[in-house]
Amino acid sequence: MKNLILATVAMMVLATPVGAQTTPHEAKAREIYARIIGFRTAAGHDQTSVMIDYLADVLKNGGVSTADIATIEEGEATAMLVRVSGRGHGRPILFSAHMDVVDARPEEWERDPFTLIEENGAFYGRGATDNKAGVTALVSTILRLKAEEMRPSRDLVFAFVGDEETTMASTRRIAAHPWVKDAEFSINTDAGGGVLDDETGRPLIYLVQGAEKTYATFDLTVTNAGGHSSRPRSDNAIYRLARAVLKVEAHRFPVMSNDLTRAYLGAVGQVQSGAVGEALRRFAADPSDVAAAETLATSPEFIGRTRTTCVATMLDAGHAENALPQTAKAAINCRIFPDVAVETVRDALAAAIADPEVKITTRDEPQASPVSEMRPDVMAAIARAVRAKHPGVPVVPYLESGGTDGKVYRMAGIPTFASSGLFTKPSEMYAHGLNERLPVAAFYEGLDHVYRLAVELGEVRGGG
Numbered sequence: 001m002k003n004l005i006l007a008t009v010a011m012m013v014l015a016t017p018v019g020a021q022t023t024p025h026e027a028k029a030r031e032i033y034a035r036i037i038g039f040r041t042a043a044g045h046d047q048t049s050v051m052i053d054y055l056a057d058v059l060k061n062g063g064v065s066t067a068d069i070a071t072i073e074e075g076e077a078t079a080m081l082v083r084v085s086g087r088g089h090g091r092p093i094l095f096s097a098h099m100d101v102v103d104a105r106p107e108e109w110e111r112d113p114f115t116l117i118e119e120n121g122a123f124y125g126r127g128a129t130d131n132k133a134g135v136t137a138l139v140s141t142i143l144r145l146k147a148e149e150m151r152p153s154r155d156l157v158f159a160f161v162g163d164e165e166t167t168m169a170s171t172r173r174i175a176a177h178p179w180v181k182d183a184e185f186s187i188n189t190d191a192g193g194g195v196l197d198d199e200t201g202r203p204l205i206y207l208v209q210g211a212e213k214t215y216a217t218f219d220l221t222v223t224n225a226g227g228h229s230s231r232p233r234s235d236n237a238i239y240r241l242a243r244a245v246l247k248v249e250a251h252r253f254p255v256m257s258n259d260l261t262r263a264y265l266g267a268v269g270q271v272q273s274g275a276v277g278e279a280l281r282r283f284a285a286d287p288s289d290v291a292a293a294e295t296l297a298t299s300p301e302f303i304g305r306t307r308t309t310c311v312a313t314m315l316d317a318g319h320a321e322n323a324l325p326q327t328a329k330a331a332i333n334c335r336i337f338p339d340v341a342v343e344t345v346r347d348a349l350a351a352a353i354a355d356p357e358v359k360i361t362t363r364d365e366p367q368a369s370p371v372s373e374m375r376p377d378v379m380a381a382i383a384r385a386v387r388a389k390h391p392g393v394p395v396v397p398y399l400e401s402g403g404t405d406g407k408v409y410r411m412a413g414i415p416t417f418a419s420s421g422l423f424t425k426p427s428e429m430y431a432h433g434l435n436e437r438l439p440v441a442a443f444y445e446g447l448d449h450v451y452r453l454a455v456e457l458g459e460v461r462g463g464g
């Protein structure tokens with residue numbers, strides 16, 4: 001009976017249109033979110049500086065002075081910094097979000113990716129999650145601090161990055177900017193967040209990103225004299241490359257762990273059921289447990305937390321349908337465990353392929369970033385912000401398997417903790433993919449999360 005009443009109440013809450021309950025700052029944030037999803041800020045579309053102009057206008061109308069807005073337009077870098085001046089007690093705190101998105105082809109989506117659409121309890125649009133919800137949360141926080149005439153004890157600097165998904169040149173510029181270079185730490189909204197149980201929707205755990213794997217791509221290239229396709233020869237660049245790629249598929253890198261990953265895997269194990277949950281608990285207690293590591297290796301969610309991974313992501317071969325291939329190439333994308341050198345992984349791939357005719361080259365100049373030691377003050381502030389909405393949820397650090405520009409800040413000496421306020425289900429991870437969406441409730445919680453962190457970490461007080 002009691003459960004029935006609770007279920008009825010829950011349905012009533014769900015049935016209430018969210019728009020009807022929003023506060024003025026939430027309504028304003030939704031308007032900003034809709035506008036910025038309309039900018040196709042993917043590489044090559046030249047919309048990022050247009051978006052900066054829009055955001056700068058919104059901020060100026062909200063009381064931010066021109067002197068506290070800095071735009072960066074140098075080479076590939078396009079970014080904006082906004083400063084909320086403090087009372088001079090301590091080094092600045094940086095908050096970061098990125099404005100650019102992975103491109104989306106409207107013809108492949110069910111809805112226009114560059115129009116914000118609220119449907120089925122979610123906001124749809126490219127960047128809805130990654131990372132325009134974060135951009136909106138930063139802008140909303142600044143507007144609230146200004147409207148409430150609040151002032152932090154030290155400078156809060158808000159960074160809007162223009163190319164996180166590509167070169168991260170603007171993140172490097174930001175890290176060296178006079179407002180930022182002495183920052184004590186940064187909060188990145190581009191990762192970190194809560195995990196909801198896939199079936200029940202119950203909040204399970206909240207994760208703070210404290211380190212990232214190193215991102216590296218190796219190109220495999222096979223060349224051949226080629227010839228007419230009516231005269232096949234015994235050696236063929238495509239077949240040779242294919243054999244090498246299959247060797248990469250079969251190769252397993254050694255199992256690894258550190259304090260951060262053990263804390264994370266152990267905490268996730270406490271809330272995860274089934275064979276994977278048991279493997280997590282056993283691995284956290286004893287990382288030499290081979291059977292537990294094997295079970296985790298079968299999970300796309302956990303394989304990357306326990307070892308380096310490499311996977312074939314692109315192929316390019318041949319030049320005509322009636323010619324033998326002269327060149328065949330494959331891109332192998334690797335996510336390297338912290339403290340493992342890029343060269344070591346390249347050597348391991350070469351040994352696995354064991355074919356000197358397959359040339360291996362390292363793309364760009366991959367660099368490893370340090371682990372950010374968890375600060376008790378930051379973790380406590382994040383835990384309070386999270387538990388204001390989700391009481392009792394464990395707050396745990398984790399190692400990022402993907403990649404964010406947090407590593408650029410860490411390499412520049414700014415410890416970085418990624419913490420969005422977004423709670424989502426693992427089965428609903430749509431970043432970079434088709435029909436990207438974010439639960440409506442998560443969007444509004446994300447606004448409040450960043451605001452709470454700014455107020456608490458910045459020791460924000462009233463009175464101008």
Ligand SMILES: [Zn+2]
Pocket residue numbers: 098130131164190404
């Ligand atoms: Zn992102």
